[in-house]
Amino acid sequence: MAKDGIDTPEDLPQSMKRRSFLGVTGLGLASGILGLGASLQMTSTRALAQGGALEGKDGLDLLNDRPVNAQTPAHLLDDAITPIDRHFVRNNGVVPDDTSAEGWMLTVDGLVDQPMELSIDDLRDQFEVVTMALALECGGNGRAMFDPPASGNQWTYGAIACSEWTGVRLRDVLEAAGVHESVVYTGHYGADGHLSGDPERSPLSRGVPIDKAMTDNVLIAFEMNGEPLHPLNGAPLRLVVPGWPGSCSQKWLTRIELRDQKHDGTKMAAPSYSVPSYPVAPGTDVPLEDFETIHAMPVKSLITHPQDGADVGSEFEVRGHAWAGDRTVQKMEVSSDHGESWQEADLDDPVNDGAWQNWRTTVTVPQSGYYEIWARATDSEGVMQPFAIKWNPKGYLNNSFHKVAVQAEAA
Numbered sequence: 001m002a003k004d005g006i007d008t009p010e011d012l013p014q015s016m017k018r019r020s021f022l023g024v025t026g027l028g029l030a031s032g033i034l035g036l037g038a039s040l041q042m043t044s045t046r047a048l049a050q051g052g053a054l055e056g057k058d059g060l061d062l063l064n065d066r067p068v069n070a071q072t073p074a075h076l077l078d079d080a081i082t083p084i085d086r087h088f089v090r091n092n093g094v095v096p097d098d099t100s101a102e103g104w105m106l107t108v109d110g111l112v113d114q115p116m117e118l119s120i121d122d123l124r125d126q127f128e129v130v131t132m133a134l135a136l137e138c139g140g141n142g143r144a145m146f147d148p149p150a151s152g153n154q155w156t157y158g159a160i161a162c163s164e165w166t167g168v169r170l171r172d173v174l175e176a177a178g179v180h181e182s183v184v185y186t187g188h189y190g191a192d193g194h195l196s197g198d199p200e201r202s203p204l205s206r207g208v209p210i211d212k213a214m215t216d217n218v219l220i221a222f223e224m225n226g227e228p229l230h231p232l233n234g235a236p237l238r239l240v241v242p243g244w245p246g247s248c249s250q251k252w253l254t255r256i257e258l259r260d261q262k263h264d265g266t267k268m269a270a271p272s273y274s275v276p277s278y279p280v281a282p283g284t285d286v287p288l289e290d291f292e293t294i295h296a297m298p299v300k301s302l303i304t305h306p307q308d309g310a311d312v313g314s315e316f317e318v319r320g321h322a323w324a325g326d327r328t329v330q331k332m333e334v335s336s337d338h339g340e341s342w343q344e345a346d347l348d349d350p351v352n353d354g355a356w357q358n359w360r361t362t363v364t365v366p367q368s369g370y371y372e373i374w375a376r377a378t379d380s381e382g383v384m385q386p387f388a389i390k391w392n393p394k395g396y397l398n399n400s401f402h403k404v405a406v407q408a409e410a411a
């Protein structure tokens with residue numbers, strides 16, 4: 001990332017670049033062992049955030065203020081539908097000055113019968129308006145735990161959210177434009193500015209294979225939880241492509257181009273949003289031609305209660321969410337004894353295709369003391385989250401178990 005100067009965390013102290021599991025736990029912070037430096041850092045960045053960079057957001061931790069990147073602590077993601085003020089923010093560039101819906105136009109062009117220019121009112125009037133709960137996760141969520149570290153925003157757990165998005169299906173709009181036989185890929189364009197200030201450069205322009213674009217739950221969205229989009233989350237118009245790296249979900253959407261070859265926009269090429277096509281040892285320098293673009297995200301889960309570092313009784317509820325890219329989650333398990341035994345949690349079906357699934361279970365511990373709660377999900381193809389990180393150079397796709405530490409006091 002040093003190359004394009006976009007999201008290199010060079011200005012962050014080492015303590016924030018990479019912290020071990022205990023280093024990021026509340027318990028670690030409370031007991032002042034590993035986390036104190038990080039704790040002070042968090043406090044000051046949060047205070048800074050309240051000064052303006054995160055207006056309209058609540059409780060998020062700012063990882064970078066240029067561009068603005070902020071994640072949500074796991075315990076603040078407890079709601080089934082993520083409130084707007086708790087939805088993480090991942091920007092590659094500068095938010096457009098004008099994010100009002102008035103006068104906003106979307107161009108649909110490239111290999112179509114009828115190129116279109118649509119206002120947001122046109123979208124509402126000409127297409128079926130749908131509302132869906134859709135999970136959005138950054139491809140780099142969990143990067144902070146990579147060893148050796150990977151450059152980029154040091155997300156721990158909170159670059160995931162599931163809000164309710166209202167908009168029109170991308171498929172309906174593309175069908176109205178008339179997709180040529182030869183189309184294999186989309187190209188997405190947004191109105192955000194490049195950090196360099198050069199108007200010719202785009203901070204991000206991603207695309208997806210046409211089959212993914214034509215999926216029922218890929219939306220061009222103009223509302224989030226029944227309100228206009230938050231400016232940091234792409235107001236007034238964005239794509240929501242659930243199950244794939246968040247980068248596919250172009251914010252401040254101005255144009256969708258249909259192409260007869262893979263898109264060549266900013267951050268389409270390796271190593272962006274790409275992983276090696278074969279397993280590599282941690283720290284390997286992988287040649288660019290050996291990377292492949294990430295498609296669906298892997299199965300993953302999050303514990304949203306209890307909060308990491310909490311005091312609990314001998315019996316307490318553990319709950320959270322689980323999601324699995326283009327698949328669903330079929331099983332959710334929890335351990336309170338470092339994986340010696342697992343108990344199955346009660347797991348809800350997704351409210352619609354592309355939503356995360358809520359789960360809960362009651363954990364009973366045998367005596368007072370320190371416990372770690374581990375969670376693991378298994379997807380509809382029988383693939384389970386791994387215990388450990390499958391290392392890759394850019395720090396993507398960390399779907400290893402989420403763990404929270406608690407101190408139990410038996411009555």
Ligand SMILES: Nc1nc2c(c(=O)[nH]1)N[C@H]1C(S)=C(S)[C@@H](COP(=O)(O)O)O[C@H]1N2
Nearest residue numbers: 088089090091092138190233246247250251
């Ligand atoms: N135009 C534009 N769209 C964008 C981005 C961006 O920088 N510019 N970031 C992408 C990335 S990497 C992610 S993870 C998601 C994050 O969406 P959010 O900020 O609403 O959480 O937006 C995507 N869409």
Ligand SMILES: [Mo]
Nearest residue numbers: 138139246247
């Ligand atoms: Mo992302």
